[in-house]
Structures are given as C-alpha cells and as structure tokens.
Amino acid sequence: MPQPVVTLHQDVVAELTGPGGDFELEQVTVGGLEFRAFKRAPANLGDFFAEAGSAFGERVLLVQEGREHTIGELLGAARRLAASLRDEFAVAAGDRVGIVMRNRPEYLVSLFAVARAGAVAVLFNSRGSAAELRAATDDVPCSVVIADEPRAGRLAEGGCAVPVVVVRESGGPGGPLDYAALAGTDRREAEPVPVDRDAPAWILFTSGTSGRAKGAVLTQRNVGNMIANMRFLKESGIELNSRLHGVPADVLRKHLPPPVSLLVYPLFHVSGLSVLMTALLNGGRTVGLRRWDPVEAGRLMIAHRVTLLSAPPLALHDLLSLPDAAEVLGGLVQIGAGGQATPPGLARRMSESAPDAAQGGGWGMTETVATVCSIAGPLVQARPGAAGRVIPIMDVRAVNEEGLVLSSGGTGELEVRGVLVMSGYWGLPEATKAAFDGEWYRTGDLGHVDAEGFVHVIDRITDMVISGGENIYCAEVEKVLSLVDDFVEVAVFGVPDLRLGERTIAAIRPRAGAPTSQEEVKALVGEALADYKVPSEVVFLAEPFPRTATGKVLKAELRAAFLTGAT
Template identity: 45%
Template sequence: MSTPDDAVAVFRDIESELTGSNGPFAVVDAVVGGETMRVYRDTPASFDDVFTSLVNEHPDEVLLVEDGAAYTYRQVGDQAGVIAASLARRVGVRDGDRVGIAMKNRVEFIVALVAIGRCGGVAVLFNSREAEVEIAAAVSDAECVAILADGPRAARIRARDRSTPIVVVDDDRIDEPVYRYADLAAGRDSTASRPAPEADAPSWILFTSGTSGRSKGVVLTHRNVCTLVVSLRLFTETGVVTNARKYGMEPDAIRGLMPRLSALLVFPLFHTSGLVALMTTMFTGGVVVIMPRWDVRLAIDLIEQHRLAMLAGPPMVIVDVLNEASPVERIGSLINVAAAGQTTPPDLVAKLSRVLPAAGRGVGWGMTETTASVSTAGGDVLAAHPDTSGSASPVMEVRAVDASGHVVSGSGVVGELQVRGPQVMAGYLNRPEETAAVFDGSWYRTGDLGYVDDRGLIYVVDRVKDIVITGGENVYCAEVEYVLLASEQFTEVAVFGAIDERLGERVVAAVTVVDGVELSADDVRDIVRASLAAYKAPADVVFGFGPLPRNATGKVLKRALRDRYAASDET
C-alpha cells in the first residue's frame, strides 16, 4: 500500500518525465521581460491557434449547448471568423485595439472571445455583474474601440458613455453609435487564423476588485494565456499516466476509457475560473452546457438531462446542488466535482465524499494576476494531503516571504506567498504605481499567507489583503467602507468577512451612524448597491458594537471584530 510520500514522489517522477527534454511538455529556459525563467518549449502562439487546432480535431462534435440549441466546434469557429472580419472591416478594429465583452454567459461571448483575437484585437472582459458606476469606470480605463454587449449591459454602458461603439447581441434599442451582432454575423467575409503575435503582447484584460470601488484591469499576454493552456493539459496528462501505471495499462488505453467530457458552465466567463472550466472541457473535444445565471433546480435538470460529468463552481454552487438533488441519482453522472474560486469548507468536502463517493475532486490555487491556477492537486496526492493547494506547475516558482522580506521555508513556516513565472500578468492597466506595489518585474506578491512544505506542496492559511471572497467573488472591504463613509451618514464603518456555510464567506458591516440619523440594515445595503455590485452589499449589518476596537495607530482590529461577531452569532 502506498504512503502519502509515495503519492507525491510518483507525481513528481511522472511530471519530470513529461517535462524532460524528450517529453511532450518539455521545459526550457527563456528570457521573459528581462528575466530568465522556465517556459514550455512548445507553447502555442495564441488562444486563437489553440481554438483553431481544436476545431480541426473535433469539427463536428458539439461544443456548446444553450437553451436546448447545440453548436459544433466548426460552427463556433466559422462564426468567429465572420465576426472577426466584420469587426475589422465594418467596425474598424486594428491590431492591438481593445475590444470589450460585456454580457452574461452565452454562445456569443465565446464567439466574441475568439473573434477579437483573430482580428488582432485585445479582448477586454468586463464584469457583467457590476453596477452602472463600476462598469462605467472600467470602460473609461479600457478605452475600447468597441464593446460587444447584451442589452442590459449595453444600457448600463450607454447611460454614462455616449461615444464608444456598441455591438448589441440582443434586439434592445440602444442609442448610436451601435451595431447589431446579427448584422455582423450575416457577413460574407471570414478571417482565418492570423500570423503569430508577439508573445508578450496583450491578449486579454480581465478586471479584479479595487480598494476604492474602481476595478483594476489585469493585462494578460499571449504567453500568459497559452502557458496556462499547456499547464492545464499537462495536469490532465499527468493524471492519465498515473492511472496507466497504477492499473498496468498503456496511457492510450486509459484515454480510450475516458468519456468525452461534458460540463456545466457555472462560473462567469469574465473570471479566469470560467475560462479555465471552458478550456479544460474543450481540450477533450467535450461539450459545455451554458447557464446564464445560477438556478440550482435548472442546474440539476441540466445535469440529469445531459448526463453531465463535470461540475465546477464556488462552494455555494456545490452546496446548493448537494442539498437540492433528490434523489441523488439525478446527479449520479458527475465524476468530477470541483469547488473553486475560494477555500472549500471541510464540511463540504466530507458531504461531497458521502453523496458522490465515486466523483473525483481537484483543488488549485491562483488568481487573475497569475492567469488562474499556479498550483493544482488531485487523485492520490490530494487524498494523501487533503489540506494542500497542490504543487506549482513546472514553470512557476512559489516562495514564502516573512514581514522582514526574508524567504522562509519548511512545513508550517508561514509567510506571504510570492509567485514568479510566465503566467504572471504584465501589470495593471494604467496603474503603474499599483503594479509596482505588488510586482517588481520578477516576483508577484499574492497577498495570501501560507507555506511550501519539504515536498513542494503549497498550503494557503490566511490573507494579507483585507478581502472577503463570497460566492466566488472578491470584495475588498475598503471599497465597501469607502462607499459607506462617503455617504456621510456614519461616524465609523468596518467591513469584514464571516464564515458562511453556503457562500464560503459573507460580507458583514459594523457601523456607527451619525447622531440623529436613523438607518435600517436594508438602508445600509441600498447605499452600497447604489455604487457597487449587489454581491458587495453586506449580508449582515451590525449597529450595536459601539466604538470599534483599534490599535495604538488607530487601525481597526478586524480580527477582534470577527471574534466578537462570531460570539454574538452563536448566542
């Protein structure tokens, strides 16, 4: 019987074989941004190249299902070519131009993502859940030459931006300048794959929460995106070879036994988690069933109807499905369930094992600034080390640094986790000072506290950043505090996170109102919702804490607040 150490050793041996000089995922040294680092020798040139190869491999397989309609790889690729040509010839998109996408999950989102790259543009993925003020600020930062948007997002953008051309994918009436997606899709011309772009030129820009309520654009290069593609494929192949050796079979025989992957797309595509879920499924020629918004009963219906094999989402999604599925056979087709986007509560892991004992489980750690996952773990490694976030991919380095700036190592020796490698972002859009604060051109400061043990396994234990991750969405406490204090109705405000069985964490606001002002909890939430996305509004509002606890320098002691709140919540 293998020991926990054996599981890691076997994983390392197989990974080394696959990434050796003669392996299919060979790793070599290269200079990136003036820094020598490890890269994959055969990294694709662009996401469009990756998608084109998938179309050639699986032309007539179904890629997307939405509202009962099915779309093959060839159909999606063909439409992307037509949209790319129309963007270039009718809208005027040129190499390096930024083109926005602002819509809920839908087929047109994925077509647009491919098309923008194919016509030489940089895809800017706006958070479709943001409030009008937030999305307007992001649009202003991005300076797009055009934005493809659904009706609700187009209306929000046009309310504050009268000049950026919008390509509307619905029939909604939007003030000029406007194009109709249907008209662009009806074009007769098509753009084929382009020459390879510069590896370190921008490919995608995704937005992440900022401390003042203004999102930051994370600039990801072609190298960033395509390195992620190879890392995801390597993780899958490592699992195949591991199982082949375990059962005394050839890897090709294991692949032949693997079903065509089918997945429910729950994460929004403007998040790296959504893009990873999409790509992971596409690599196998699999099918993705699109949900425009979360509805647990619809999700279970879709899992049962399509016999879906994979479900990935924030912990709240997994909790909802496990609680609602009755009988459990309705979700019995699931063989891979991943709670991602934030720390998975131990109770959820235990329940998942009870309800779906045959389902595999995977974990990972990363963020938008590192092009999603830095580390992954699954199979025997995760079974032996259930608290780990996995080991870093072969091209990424991770270290822990203490408060004095010294590198620390060893099990339980905690420091801020820093990351280096070809998946680290180019920087924040138009934010040189904020970029410099976290990225020195070599190492990126993640804001997560953790350690790397002697086996190279990463453990995340806390956060440096004052941030709440609720339902898979990041909420900076400072941005909520900023909005509440700006209303001039409070003398003190402190926002923090509390453990929540469904959401992972929930946002809590402890407030002291100005004398003579009367506010309810709903009033406080409304103040936040007027300026920020609804999910950033506090789930709980506490009025009776009195003067907030502070240290000698006047800083609010959030840990003391969390402890006091937890104690009051239990009584």
C-alpha cells in the same frame, strides 16, 4: 514495497517535462527575466482556436437554453465578426475590444473573433453597475464594446463614449451596430492576424485590496502556457493512475467518458475561461445556464450527463442540498471547488454524494491565469489540506514581514514567479510595481510550501471577502457607506458561511439620534455597486470601533464580537 504516491507523481512529472518528453520544458526570456515554459505551448489564442476547429469542428461546444452550438458554427461566425470589427471599427492587431454580456453563444463568438483579429479581449464584469462599467471602460479604453441589451443599457446610462455593438435578446438585426448584422452570413470572413507571444491577449479585472477594479494584462504566452498546463495536468493524472493501478495509460484514456462540463462561472472570470478552454482542448461540450438555479442546474446535469464540475462552494452546497443530489452528481468523473478554499465539511459531503468522482482543486488568481499549484485524485488523499503541488512552470516562496525568504515550512506571505504571471495592470505602473517584490508577484495570501512542493494556504493578508466565488473588496463598500453623513464609522468584514463560503457584514456607528435601518444601508450599496456586494447583514454599534495606536480599525475584534453575539 509500492512507491509512495508523492514520489511516484514526481517521477511522472520529471519524465513528461524532461528532454524529449511530451511536455518538455524550455527556458524563455520575458522582460529580461528567465522562466521555464512548455516548449510546445500554443503560440497564440488565434492559432489555438483554429486548431480546435480543425480537430473538433463538428462537435457541440455549447448547449444553451435548448440549442446546441458546434465549434465550427461558432468559429464561422467569429471569422465574420472579426472582419466586421476591421471593416466597421478599424480594429487592428493590439487594439482592445470590450465584451460584457451574460454567458451565451455570442460571448464565445466575440472571444474567438477578437483573437482572430489579433486584438485584445477586455472582459468587463457583466454584473457591474453603470458606474462600475463606466469606471472600467475609462480605465481600459476600447475601440468598440460588444454587449447584450441589458449591459448596453448600463453602458449608456454610465456614459460610455465608445461604439457599442448590441446583442439583441430577440436575436434579430436592428441597426448598423447590431451583432446579428455584423456576424451575419453575408459578411466576409477575416484571415488570421499574427501576434507576438508577449502581446496582450486578455485583460481581466481584479481589484486587489484598493477596491478600484484593475485590468490584469494576460499575454498570449501566459494563456498559451495555461492551455499547455491543462494538457499536462490531464496526462500526468492518467500516467499516475496507470502506474498506481497497473493499467496501461491508453486503456485509461479509452475509458474516459466524453468531457461535459456545467458552465457555472461567468466568462469574465478566469475560472469560466478555464472551463471553456478545457472543452476546446478535448473536443468536449459545456452546458450553459442563464443564471444560477440549482434545480435547473441539476436537471441539466442529469439530462446532459455532466462529467466535470468546477464551481464555487455556494453552487456545490446548493447541488448537494437537492433531494436528488446522488443522481445529479452520479455521473461526475471529477468535482472541485473553485474561486476559494473548499470548506472541510463541503469536501466530506462531496465524497459522500459523489463517491466515484475524483476531487480536485488548486490555488491561483487572475494574475496567474488561475493556476499556481494543482491537486487531484490520489494526491488529494496523500496530502489532504494542501492547496496543491506547484506546477512545473511556476515557483512559490514564503516571505516574512521583513522580506526574508523563509525555508521550507515557514509561514509567510506567498509570492510566485513564472511564465503564467501577468505582465502588469493596464495603465497602472505604480500599482504594477507595488504588486511585485522584484520579479516575484505578491499574492496577499498567507501560507507555506513544504519540502515536497505542496502549497498550504492559511489565510488572506488582503482585506477581501470571497462570497459565492465573487471577490468583495471591503474598502469599496466602505467608501460608499462613508459618504453618509449620519455614519461616524464604518467597517466591512467577512464571516464564515456554510453556503457562501463567507458573507459580508457591515458594522456602522451612527451619529447619536440618527435613524438606523438595515434596508436603507443595503439599498445605498445596491445603488452604487453590483448586487453581490450588498452586505448580508448590518450591525449598528453605539461605542467607538476598536483601533490600533495608528488609528487602524481592528476588524478582527469586530469580527470576533459579531461571531460571539457581542455586537
């Protein structure tokens, strides 16, 4: 009798990660705690980028707006920019350098340059308003910020107090703080600056439930093990399929087409960085978009023979709705939704339109460099509905409201520990402490772990909406609306949406006789926050909101009333 897929996968994992295996694990001590880590994980990002340049320097890494950019070209510019950061702004190891721009070649150069300088890349939300960028740059101060012209304008509007290196849309030099001058071919090239494994590498922003953006500090060790895990997931998948189908693993590797990914996510997202790292690991290329446009995305996928696609359900829905969807998706080897759970109907449509592409997915968060568990190929069929199997360097448990650790299958808040968990939130020791249950990170997600290590995510405990792959924190939108005197009560919540995954609803009880207008409410939010945080619909209620005995608004009742048309 053939060995079941799940136990066969476990055997593969044990062999690859055991003593002498290609992905051998070791015990490491971080902050006084013991964790499992990949023994051969990259020591730091600077080393990893340099190794990619040595192995694949002549290969195209990015195709953007009709131009091809090789790894060698981008790394060469990065070495010059790193020298300029040192010479012009005295950037040294451990200093923070902000990056805020749309996806473009200069973003990659800046990311590589910061690593070359031994500094910390602070990846600000390029979609943030002037006020949001001011708050973020105040919370995580930088020696210098590198921005494209539109974001440089927002930084100036918000009163950013640090120097801003400007990437001009025309690409030409225009002054001493212009990117083109600082990365120009007349500049010297910087030598790599060594950094410790537990030094910060990236600071990415995530808001939790409070609404105020927090900078999650990801260390060199975090990111190095994320990269090693990507290698592990690829090789374990090849080995599993080899054993299932009786085909030598080397034969499968030879038949894998060159990895070509459509870069849907912005690079300030951990999902966008994951797509970039996948390309660097494999000598693959990414195809960039100036902004999301499903027709243009489909054209690029056909023209560049995209083989890997990870995108929010919003983008996948748009691509599946194209009249030539079968041709657009026909070259895919793997497809998966990221940023939020895949709606069952969307998974079915992906199978119908891309029958030859293996579906993949996982569960993680910014604070864990995107990954806690993963699932792809045969495991998807073996455990439909699971978020993934816990990866070898992480642990997951479910805890009830009393803090009791539940046995296998028990539903509670999912907590995680391991070498991928961030070191904390920058400058926020109390928020960091609140995010952890001892050495376990509280995810805010409700679910359970079965006896075979598969994680099942049921719902979010945190009050957050994920729309089109973007996190929208209800408290943040409510704070803006609560400043309006004519609004007695406000509540923001999410409802299911086929295209977006979820959409945001604002419920408002206005004062008697006060004028009410959906457009005015949306404009208020749009003036203060990023455009994707503007509610898709506003409902005005005459009666007081339902509340608990302690005064908390019962959003579940508001949501149910909205869905049944009672509001």
